Amino acid sequence: MSKRALAVTREANFPDWYQAVVRDGDMAETSPVRGCMIIKPWGWGVWERIQGELDGRIKETGHENCYFPLFIPMSFIAKEADHVEGFAKEMAVVTHHRLKNVGGKLVVDPDAKLEEPLIVRPTSETIIGDAFQRWIKSYRDLPLLVNQWANVVRWEMRTRLFLRTAEFLWQEGHTAHADRDDAMAETLKMLEVYREFAETVLAMPVVAGEKPANERFPGADNTYSIEAMMQDGKALQAGTSHYLGTHFAQAQNIQYQNAEGQLTFCHTTSWGVSTRLIGGVIMTHGDDDGLRLPPKIAPRQIVIVPMLRDKPEDAALIAYCKEIERELKAAGIRTLVDVKPTKSAEKRWNWVRRGAPVIVEVGGRDMAGENITFMRRDRLRDGDKIAALTKSRTDFVAEAASLLDDIQSSLFSEAKARLDGNIVTGIATFDALAAFFGAAAEDDEGGAFKGWVKVAWSRPEGAELEAIADRLKALKLTIRNAPLAQDPVEGPCLFTGAPAKEFVLIARAY
Amino acid sequence: MSKRALAVTREANFPDWYQAVVRDGDMAETSPVRGCMIIKPWGWGVWERIQGELDGRIKETGHENCYFPLFIPMSFIAKEADHVEGFAKEMAVVTHHRLKNVGGKLVVDPDAKLEEPLIVRPTSETIIGDAFQRWIKSYRDLPLLVNQWANVVRWEMRTRLFLRTAEFLWQEGHTAHADRDDAMAETLKMLEVYREFAETVLAMPVVAGEKPANERFPGADNTYSIEAMMQDGKALQAGTSHYLGTHFAQAQNIQYQNAEGQLTFCHTTSWGVSTRLIGGVIMTHGDDDGLRLPPKIAPRQIVIVPMLRDKPEDAALIAYCKEIERELKAAGIRTLVDVKPTKSAEKRWNWVRRGAPVIVEVGGRDMAGENITFMRRDRLRDGDKIAALTKSRTDFVAEAASLLDDIQSSLFSEAKARLDGNIVTGIATFDALAAFFGAAAEDDEGGAFKGWVKVAWSRPEGAELEAIADRLKALKLTIRNAPLAQDPVEGPCLFTGAPAKEFVLIARAY
Numbered sequence A, B: 001m002s003k004r005a006l007a008v009t010r011e012a013n014f015p016d017w018y019q020a021v022v023r024d025g026d027m028a029e030t031s032p033v034r035g036c037m038i039i040k041p042w043g044w045g046v047w048e049r050i051q052g053e054l055d056g057r058i059k060e061t062g063h064e065n066c067y068f069p070l071f072i073p074m075s076f077i078a079k080e081a082d083h084v085e086g087f088a089k090e091m092a093v094v095t096h097h098r099l100k101n102v103g104g105k106l107v108v109d110p111d112a113k114l115e116e117p118l119i120v121r122p123t124s125e126t127i128i129g130d131a132f133q134r135w136i137k138s139y140r141d142l143p144l145l146v147n148q149w150a151n152v153v154r155w156e157m158r159t160r161l162f163l164r165t166a167e168f169l170w171q172e173g174h175t176a177h178a179d180r181d182d183a184m185a186e187t188l189k190m191l192e193v194y195r196e197f198a199e200t201v202l203a204m205p206v207v208a209g210e211k212p213a214n215e216r217f218p219g220a221d222n223t224y225s226i227e228a229m230m231q232d233g234k235a236l237q238a239g240t241s242h243y244l245g246t247h248f249a250q251a252q253n254i255q256y257q258n259a260e261g262q263l264t265f266c267h268t269t270s271w272g273v274s275t276r277l278i279g280g281v282i283m284t285h286g287d288d289d290g291l292r293l294p295p296k297i298a299p300r301q302i303v304i305v306p307m308l309r310d311k312p313e314d315a316a317l318i319a320y321c322k323e324i325e326r327e328l329k330a331a332g333i334r335t336l337v338d339v340k341p342t343k344s345a346e347k348r349w350n351w352v353r354r355g356a357p358v359i360v361e362v363g364g365r366d367m368a369g370e371n372i373t374f375m376r377r378d379r380l381r382d383g384d385k386i387a388a389l390t391k392s393r394t395d396f397v398a399e400a401a402s403l404l405d406d407i408q409s410s411l412f413s414e415a416k417a418r419l420d421g422n423i424v425t426g427i428a429t430f431d432a433l434a435a436f437f438g439a440a441a442e443d444d445e446g447g448a449f450k451g452w453v454k455v456a457w458s459r460p461e462g463a464e465l466e467a468i469a470d471r472l473k474a475l476k477l478t479i480r481n482a483p484l485a486q487d488p489v490e491g492p493c494l495f496t497g498a499p500a501k502e503f504v505l506i507a508r509a510y
Helices: A014-024 A041-060 A081-087 A125-135 A180-200 A247-252 A276-285 A314-330 A344-354 A364-369 A393-421 A430-437 A462-474 B014-024 B041-060 B081-087 B125-135 B180-200 B247-252 B276-285 B314-330 B344-354 B364-369 B393-421 B430-437 B462-474
Strands: A028-030 A037-039 A071-073 A090-102 A105-108 A113-120 A144-153 A167-177 A206-210 A222-229 A235-243 A255-257 A263-265 A267-274 A302-306 A335-337 A358-362 A371-376 A389-392 A452-457 A502-507 B028-030 B037-039 B071-073 B090-102 B105-108 B113-120 B144-153 B167-177 B206-210 B222-229 B235-243 B255-257 B263-265 B267-274 B302-306 B335-337 B358-362 B371-376 B389-392 B452-457 B502-507
Touching: A014 A028, A014 A276, A037 A041, A041 A144, A041 A167, A041 A180, A041 A276, A090 B113, A113 B090, A125 A144, A125 A167, A125 A247, A125 A267, A144 B144, A167 A180, A180 A206, A180 A222, A180 A235, A180 A267, A206 A502, A222 A276, A222 A393, A222 A502, A235 A276, A247 A267, A267 A276, A276 A393, A302 A314, A302 A344, A314 A335, A314 A358, A314 A364, A314 A393, A344 A358, A358 A364, A358 A393, A364 A371, A371 A393, A389 A393, A430 A452, B014 B028, B014 B276, B037 B041, B041 B144, B041 B167, B041 B180, B041 B276, B081 B247, B125 B144, B125 B167, B125 B247, B125 B267, B167 B180, B180 B206, B180 B222, B180 B235, B180 B267, B206 B502, B222 B276, B222 B393, B222 B502, B235 B276, B247 B267, B267 B276, B276 B393, B302 B314, B302 B344, B314 B335, B314 B358, B314 B364, B314 B393, B344 B358, B358 B364, B358 B393, B364 B371, B371 B393, B389 B393, B430 B452
Parallel strands: A302 A335, A302 A358, B302 B335, B302 B358
Antiparallel strands: A028 A037, A071 A113, A090 A105, A090 A113, A090 B090, A144 A167, A167 A267, A206 A222, A222 A235, A235 A267, A255 A263, A358 A371, A371 A389, A452 A502, B028 B037, B071 B113, B090 B105, B090 B113, B144 B167, B167 B267, B206 B222, B222 B235, B235 B267, B255 B263, B358 B371, B371 B389, B452 B502
16 A cells, blocks of 8 residues: 555655644644644653753753743843844733733733833843853852753744744753853853764754854854754754853853952853754654654654454453563663554554654464564555564563664664765855755745755855855855864855855755 | 851741741842742752652653643633633733834834733643643543643732742643543542652642632632641642633533533643742751751752862862762762862851751761761751761661661651641630731731641631631631541531531641
8 A cells, every 4th residue: 555644745745744744743733822832742752852861961061950030121132232133023022910801801901011021031141141140250150051941932923833933942051151262162062962962862963063154143253053954955953052252241241250360251152952853853754654753752662552352352452562561661661552442553553653663563363472563663664565573572572672772773874864965065156056956936945855065165254244145045045054074175165266264054944 | 066057047037047048058049030030050950859750740640741832812811700810910911022123222112012912821721721622522532631841920029939939830730521520530639649749759748628719729619739837837838739610611612522422511620839849848848057858859869078178189089989979879869079169168068058968078087987977967966066977888878778768757757747736726716716826927927836727617608708718817817728638527617606517727828
C-alpha cells in the first residue's frame, strides 16, 4: 500500500505538511488568543526532555537558575538605544490593573491606569541588568552566571506554531564578566553547548558561526548562531549567543571594583534557545508519515500496542505487555503500553504520526512465541511496505537501549548527509547566486529545495552591508552566519569585489 | 556565644524575622516591578525540588502536562458570573501591542490598541475550558486530566515575598469528568496528593478539609484546602482543590456524548499549589539563625566548607573535600564543596542562614585524622552553643543518607507537635472565642502566638454565613476549613445555636 499517514507530503506542500505533522502528531494547536499556541501533552513532553537535557548542560557549565519578573517597566526598555530600536516595536503593553463591571458588562477600569506602562518581557536583558547592577560590587562577584526558563512575548504579525509565536518559551542565560576576553569565552562556550546539544540530543546537525553585523541582537557587539538545514532547504536559526560588550553595563551602570580598587564596567553576554527548536526537530526529521522523534527527546521511546479483541483473552495480553514494559523501564527506557479502547491499527498509526521511535505490536501469537514484532520509526518503510522486524523477547529487551542509540545516530547521519551535501560552493557572482536560487514563491515559502550557498566575502559593515542585505532580501535571501570552522579564503568578495576575508552561508530562512 | 545569625528573632518581630530569613537566606528579593519578586538561585533551587517531587506525583496519578496561553481574552473571563466577581477585580490588562519612539521618547502607540483587551492569566479555567470544549466529544475522552506549570498574575495591593506577590509561579491542574462522583473523587484525590506531598516532602504538617461556602473559589461548588500552622500561630492555606460542578462546563459548553448518545455537561475540577509553599516552609521550619530546609527540597543537602588559609596546603585540603563529595554524590546526595574565596566562618554562617541540612567543616587536623566534624542544621545549638558532631569519615559517608532521613523526620515531628498541641477545643461561645484571640495588632500582624480554635458549627450558608464571617473579620479571624477527619459532634453551633453538624478550624491567617 502506498498510502501515507499524513494527507499531504513534503514534496507537495512543505508548509501544509509541517502543519499536518504538528496537528496529527498531537504536538500543538492554535489558541483563541492571537499568535499564542497551546502545547499539547506530547509536544510538552518533548519540551520537558529538551529542558532536562539542556538544563543539565547549563548547570554543568557553572550557571545557576533564577527567576525574574514577567513585566519590565517601559523606562527600562528605553535605556539602551539599539535595544529600543530592535524591540520597542511589537510588544504586549500592560496599561491597566483592573476590570470593572458596568451594567453587567466587563470593561477596563479607566481609574486603574498604571503610572508607567509595563511591557511583557520580550527578553530580559534590562530587568536582569538592573539586578546585576545591585548584585555586583567587586571583581570577586565575577563572573556572575545566571539562567532562567521563562515565557516571553513578541507581538509577531505572522505566526506559525513553534517557529514564530507571540508567546514562546525559552531559556535565557545572562552573564557578567570582568573583561572582554572572559565574556567572549563565555559567549563561545555557550554556542558550543548549543551545538553539542542540538547534534547530540536533537540529532539536528548545525553550523555554528557569527551573524553578520546587520543580523545582530539589538545592543550586541557580536551575535553567534547555530543554523540548521530544514528539509525544504531553508535555514532555521536554532540558538543564539551574544557578546554584549559594555552596552548594557553602561546603560544600566553595571560596574565592579577591580583588584586595584577602580570602578570598571562589566562585559555582559546573553544566550537563548526556545520552543522554536521543536519546529526544527519536526522539519529536520519528519517524513510523509509524520514526526520522527530522536529517542533522547521522545516522551515515550518504546510504545507497546496490544492487539486487543474485546475478549477475555485481552487481560492476559495486557499483563504480558506490562511485563515487557517493566523490563524495559528497569533498563531506563521510557515505555508505554497503550491500552486505550481504540483499534490497534488506529493506535499504531497515531504513534507513527507522533514519531515514537519504536512501536511494538503484540498479538496472541507473539505472546505464545515470546517474539517481539516491531517497527523502527526512522526506517518505517521498505519501499511502500511497512518494515516489520522481529526479535525474541529476551533479545529485544536486552538490545533495546542499543536499538534506541542506533535510531538516534541514524537520524543524525541522515540529516548530517543532507546538510553536508547541500552547501553549494563555487558561486562567485551575485547574478550566479540569483540564478541558483531563482525566483522565490510569492507566498514567501521559498519554492523548491535549493540548500545553502557558501560564498567568500570581505565582511563589509554599515551602509555597504545594508545595501547588500537589501539586494539579498529582494531574492528572499539572508546571510545566515560566517561558520566558525573556516577554510582558507582567497579571491574577491562576491558582493564588493574587495579581497575576501571569510566565507558566509546564504540561504532562505525561517 | 548567644549571638544569632539573624538580626531579629521570631519572638521580637515575626514579620521582620520572615523578611530577614528570605533576604539573608538568599531566597528572593523585591524587584523594581511593583509586587513582582526575583527568585534567587537558592530559592529557585528549592522551587525546582518542589516541582520535581510534585510533578512526579501529578504524573503518577494519570495527569499529563500541557501549556496554555499567558493571555486570556476579556470576554472569556466574562463568561462565568461568579468567576467575574472573584477575579475581575485586580488583574494585569494588556491593551496595546506596540511602543513608538516620539521625539526620542518611548510611548505607547495609540494606533496599536487591541480590539479586545487581553488579561494576563490570574488562573486558567476559562482558557483551558475553551480547549476542553473542543477536545471532548464522547465519554471515551473522559476523564481528561491535564496540568500546567505556569506564571500567573493577580494585582495584589499588599505584597510579601513568596506569600502574596503580583506574579507568582504555580501548577494548576484542570480535569473534566463524566459525573459528579468521578469529579469529586478527583478533587479529593488531589487534595490527598497535596497533603502527602506537604507532609512527606516539605515536612510541613497540614489539616486537609473543606472551606466554608464564603471562602470558595469563584465558580466552585466545593473548595478544599490544606492548612498549615506557622510559627506565629497563623494559618497558611498551602494548596486548594476545587470541585467546579458544571458551572464552567455550562458557561463554556463543555459537553460529551454519553454511552446512550445524549449530550451531557462535564463536571470539572481544578487544583493548585504555588511558590507560596516556600513561604510556608520558611515559617514552619525557620529559626532565629535562618532557614532550616527539609533535606528533600534542599538544593544542597550536605555542604562541605574547607578551612582554607591561603597557603599551599589548601590544594590538598580541597582535593580531600572533593573526594568526600564524590563519595556522597555516588550515594545520591546533593553535595557542594564551597571553595569561594571568603573566610570559612562567613561561609559556615551563610549556609546556616540558607538552611543547608548538614554543614561540614574540614581543617587540616580533620583531614589527618579522617574525621568529619559537622552540624545538623535542625539541631544547630545545644543551649546557646553550636552543637558540633563528629564521626569517622567512613561512618559519615555510610550513614549520610540516614542522617538526612532523620533530619527530615525530626523537622516534621517538631512541626507536627506544634500543630497538634495548638488546636484549642472547648470554646463554646463567641465571646470566649473573642477573648481567646484577644485584640489583633493594628498592623494586621496578628499579635502573640494563639494557635487555632476548633469549634462546632451548624454549617450555615448565605446571609447567615456572611454575617458570621463579618463578625470574625472584625477580630481578624477566618474559618480555615472543616477537617476531613472529624470527631463526633454534638451540642449547639457556636455561631447560630442550632445543632452543630461538624467542627471547623478558626484562626488568624496569611
